[in-house]
Amino acid sequence: xxxxxxxxxxxxxxxxxxxxxxxxxxxxxxxxxxxxxxxxxxxxxxxxxxxxxxxxxxxxxxxxxxxxxxxxxxxxxxxxxxxxxxxxxxxxxxxxxxxxxxxxxxxxxxxxxxxxxxxxxxxxxxxxxxxxxxxxxxxxxxxxxxxxxxxxxxxxxxxxxxxxxxxxxxxxxxxxxxxxxxxxxxxxxxxxxxxxxxxxxxxxxxxxxxxxxxxxxxxxxxxxxxxxxxxxxxxxxxxxxxxxxxxxxxxxxxxxxxxxxxxxxxxxxxxxxxxxxxxxxxxxxxxxxxxxxxxxxxxxxxxxxxxxxxxxxxxxx
Amino acid sequence: xxxxxxxxxxxxxxxxxxxxxxxxxxxxxxxxxxxxxxxxxxxxxxxxxxxxxxxxxxxxxxxxxxxxxxxxxxxxxxxxxxxxxxxxxxxxxxxxxxxxxxxxxxxxxxxxxxxxxxxxxxxxxxxxxxxxxxxxxxxxxxxxxxxxxxxxxxxxxxxxxxxxxxxxxxxxxxxxxxxxxxxxxxxxxxxxxxxxxxxxxxxxxxxxxxxxxxxxxxxxxxxxxxxxxxxxxxxxxxxxxxxxxxxxx
Numbered sequence: 001x002x003x004x005x006x007x008x009x010x011x012x013x014x015x016x017x018x019x020x021x022x023x024x025x026x027x028x029x030x031x032x033x034x035x036x037x038x039x040x041x042x043x044x045x046x047x048x049x050x051x052x053x054x055x056x057x058x059x060x061x062x063x064x065x066x067x068x069x070x071x072x073x074x075x076x077x078x079x080x081x082x083x084x085x086x087x088x089x090x091x092x093x094x095x096x097x098x099x100x101x102x103x104x105x106x107x108x109x110x111x112x113x114x115x116x117x118x119x120x121x122x123x124x125x126x127x128x129x130x131x132x133x134x135x136x137x138x139x140x141x142x143x144x145x146x147x148x149x150x151x152x153x154x155x156x157x158x159x160x161x162x163x164x165x166x167x168x169x170x171x172x173x174x175x176x177x178x179x180x181x182x183x184x185x186x187x188x189x190x191x192x193x194x195x196x197x198x199x200x201x202x203x204x205x206x207x208x209x210x211x212x213x214x215x216x217x218x219x220x221x222x223x224x225x226x227x228x229x230x231x232x233x234x235x236x237x238x239x240x241x242x243x244x245x246x247x248x249x250x251x252x253x254x255x256x257x258x259x260x261x262x263x264x265x266x267x268x269x270x271x272x273x274x275x276x277x278x279x280x281x282x283x284x285x286x287x288x289x290x291x292x293x294x295x296x297x298x299x300x301x302x303x304x305x306x307x308x309x310x311x312x313x314x315x316x317x
Numbered sequence: 318x319x320x321x322x323x324x325x326x327x328x329x330x331x332x333x334x335x336x337x338x339x340x341x342x343x344x345x346x347x348x349x350x351x352x353x354x355x356x357x358x359x360x361x362x363x364x365x366x367x368x369x370x371x372x373x374x375x376x377x378x379x380x381x382x383x384x385x386x387x388x389x390x391x392x393x394x395x396x397x398x399x400x401x402x403x404x405x406x407x408x409x410x411x412x413x414x415x416x417x418x419x420x421x422x423x424x425x426x427x428x429x430x431x432x433x434x435x436x437x438x439x440x441x442x443x444x445x446x447x448x449x450x451x452x453x454x455x456x457x458x459x460x461x462x463x464x465x466x467x468x469x470x471x472x473x474x475x476x477x478x479x480x481x482x483x484x485x486x487x488x489x490x491x492x493x494x495x496x497x498x499x500x501x502x503x504x505x506x507x508x509x510x511x512x513x514x515x516x517x518x519x520x521x522x523x524x525x526x527x528x529x530x531x532x533x534x535x536x537x538x539x540x541x542x543x544x545x546x547x548x549x550x551x552x553x554x555x556x557x558x559x560x561x562x563x564x565x566x
Contacts, residue, residue, distance in 0.1 A: 049344035056340040060557035060566035061384045062333075062367050065340070066360060072343050073356040080349050118557055118566070176564050284345065292347020294472065295408045298465030305464065 014215050019145035022088035030214055033207065034144050035089050036105075037216065039096045042082035043107035045075045047100075047281050051115040052124060060118055067164060068121060074157045081150040088146050101286040103273060108132075110193045112275030119172055119179075119186035125165015127187075127194040130232065133158045134224050135198065143215040166235065173239045180240075187236070188244045195259070196267045198225040204264075229257045318377065320496035323396065324503060325373040325437070326386060327493065327539060330397035332366030333387055334547070335359075335418065337554055338405055347408055354454060358415070361447040368440045375436075388558035392541075392548045399538035400483035402546045406476065409462055409469070413476035416455035420516050421487045421509065423448045428504035437502060456520050463524025470525065477521070478529050485534020487513070494539075 006025050013020065020026055049072045056072070059065035083093050099105035110128055115121070136158065139151040172183040199205055199221040211217035236243050247260030269275065339359035346352025370383035400418060405411045426448055429441035462473035488510040490498070497503035521528050537543065557566065 046344070046349065053340075053344035056343055057337060057553045058556050060388075060564075062363065062370070062387055064566055065336075066363050066367070069336075069340060069343060069356055069360050069363070073353055073360070076344075076349055076353045076356070080353070083349070171566060175566075176561065178561060179564055288345040288347070292351075292408070294466065294468045295347035295351070295462075298462050298469030301469075302461040302465040 011214075014143055017141075017143075017215070019148065020143050021145045029210065030216075031089055033210060033214070034147065034216060035086055035091045036207075037211070038082055038086040038089070038147055039091065039099070040106050040108075042079050042086060042096070043100045043105055044111065045079035045082060047107045047111045047285060048128075049075050049079075050281055050284055051111055051113070051277070052121060054115045055118060055121050058118070059121075064121075064168070071125070071161050071164065074161065078150075078154045078157070081154065082147075085144075085146040085150050097289055101282065101289065103282065106271065108197060109267065109270040109275060110190075110197050111281060112270050112278045113189065113193050114277050116189070117182050117186060119169065119182040120190070122165045122168030122172065122183065123186040123190040125161050125163075126169055126235070127165075127190050127232070128197065129158050129161040129165060131194050131197040131228050133162060134228050134231070138218040138224075141215075141218060147216075166239075169239055169241070173241065183239065184241050187241050191244050192263065192266075193270075195225060195228070195262055196270075198222070198228065200264065200267070226256055229259050233257050320493040321434075321502065322373050322377040323491075323493040324497045325369050325376060327396035327491075329366045329369030329373055329386065330395045331401055331418075331422075332362040332364075332369065333554075334395070334397040334550065335401045335415075336363035336366060337550055338401065338403075338414075339411070341405055342411065351408075355411075358451050358454070361444075361451065365440065365444045365447070368443075372436050372440065384558065388555045392543055392551055394541055395543065395547060395551070396539050396541060397547075398483065398486055399535055399544055400480065400486070402538070402544060402550055403480065403483060404546060406479075407472060408458075409472040409476040410479065412455055412458045412462070413473065413480050415451065416459050416520070417480060417484050417487075417517075419448055419452035419455050420513055423452045424509045424512055425504060425506075428509075432503065433501040459520055459526070460524040463521070463526045473524070474526055477526060481529035482532055482535050486536040486538060489534075489536050489539070491539050 007027055010020075010025065010027060010030070020030075052068060052072050052075075056065065056068055059068050083096065086096060087093060096105065100107065110131075115124070133155060136151050136155050140148055140155060142148040142151065169183050169186075172179040199208075202208065202220045202222045205221050208217065208220060212220070233243065233248070245260045247258070249258050251258045270278070273279075336359045339355055339362070342352065342355045343359070344352065346355055366387075367383055370386045373386060374381045374383060398418070400414055403410070403414060423445070426441045426445040429437055430445065432438040432441065459473060462469040464470070488506050490506050494503065494506055498505040517528060535544075538547075557564075
């Protein structure tokens with residue numbers, strides 16, 4: 001069987017909406033694209049723990065503290081499924097970690113913004129997890145089986161987080177004037193970075209074409225961004241908050257909300273490492289990994305000793 | 318404040334302060350699986366604290382909420398063990414602190430299952446399942462580090478040596494302890510010491526660690542005389558409630 005035949009067969013399976021499983025033949029480019037995307041997604045989950053972890057110690061009630069801890073733990077869990085999904089494609093977790101620490105691998109640029117008030121815990125849940133859901137729901141139908149299945153569970157939890165974030169903001173908006181101001185300020189800071197989460201405009205998105213063709217990705221960046229815009233505006237109205245976009249207006253003809261120009265210069269800078277917290281986030285991840293080295297080594301050494309003792313006991317017996 | 322409220326707050330404060338410390342690890346663990354495990358323990362002990370604060374509010378009868386106790390008391394009013402407010406240090410210190418505490422609480426909750434106070438017994442019946450798991454987790458890590466590499470052995474031995482002085486307090490009864498013991502609500506803490514030490518000896522032997530000997534034990538946490546760590550910890554914990562008095566979150 002020639003390579004060409006295999007490629008053809010692969011594309012036929014994609015066309016028939018069959019799931020590709022780890023042991024199936026797949027083109028190298030498909031494998032590489034998936035590893036890149038899944039690793040990027042996994043890194044986003046674990047880097048994404050950091051801005052919220054910044055408020056665990058200061059959560060304003062015991063109920064909020066417990067919910068925040070549980071939420072961040074969910075993100076760690078998402079990271080774990082995703083690293084495992086990448087491992088099914090032959091990637092090594094240690095290598096993926098190195099790529100995160102050296103800056104070779106990217107993660108969602110939104111996590112390079114600082115969390116400055118408690119309201120940011122609400123805005124991250126509402127906007128960031130809200131945007132993530134729109135990105136991820138189509139991934140439940142992604143052509144690669146392990147990724148698609150991981151996304152089903154991830155999306156359920158994200159949807160819970162989104163409602164939890166909204167509820168944090170709703171409480172603030174129904175609270176004192178200072179609390180409401182805190183909520184508006186948070187929306188002002190998180191709105192545009194959230195809109196940027198869908199990535200560059202379709203015309204400028206280098207990796208999209210192949211991903212669409214192989215059904216890793218099913219909707220374009222701009223389509224998803226528009227969905228987010230349309231879903232979020234009425235929610236902002238319920239909160240009584242103003243989306244910080246002077247160009248925002250309802251379009252009778254298209255039936256969508258038209259939004260203003262995104263600052264792509266800012267986006268590109270944050271992606272390239274110049275966001276307010278890029279260095280801090282990578283440093284925190286790298287320190288956790290480096291400080292944990294002796295712990296991982298101890299676990300490995302102990303496991304090896306145990307194995308050895310077991311086999312020695314067997315030999316004696 | 319009556320003895321029973323004090324005793325219940327002592328149990329609640331232990332959970333809260335430990336959860337606060339464990340929460341600092343979230344996102345910074347040595348490997349993702351252990352990050353998740355430690356957050357699990359934080360959530361469990363925080364959950365236990367909440368049950369106890371809620372019950373303390375009922376017994377106290379002042380119309381307070383769980384958050385009033387957690388967020389609006391000063392450092393002299395907190396009754397947690399000194400052990401639990403100690404900084405996380407490295408993984409070895411965090412695990413050793415956990416092991417000393419889990420070992421103790423497993424014994425306490427086992428006795429509290431038989432408490433003459435039905436609510437305390439009910440909370441204990443939930444908590445014991447959690448603490449059994451915590452003790453397994455922390456014991457296994459003590460062994461793994463002790464019998465792991467040279468570096469891990471040295472680090473975990475250092476952790477034991479550093480934290481040992483805070484373990485004496487676990488067995489020093491306060492007035493509220495004595496009052497509770499006399500009513501059959503809580504165990505006599507002095508009676509738990511032998512079994513606690515036996516388990517330390519057993520786990521340390523397997524971990525090839527030396528049990529620290531003959532040092533002066535610190536105490537005071539249970540009656541509100543803390544280390545300097547607690548004030549800073551509470552400043553952080555209570556920041557929003559203190560800055561915006563009366564606001565709901």
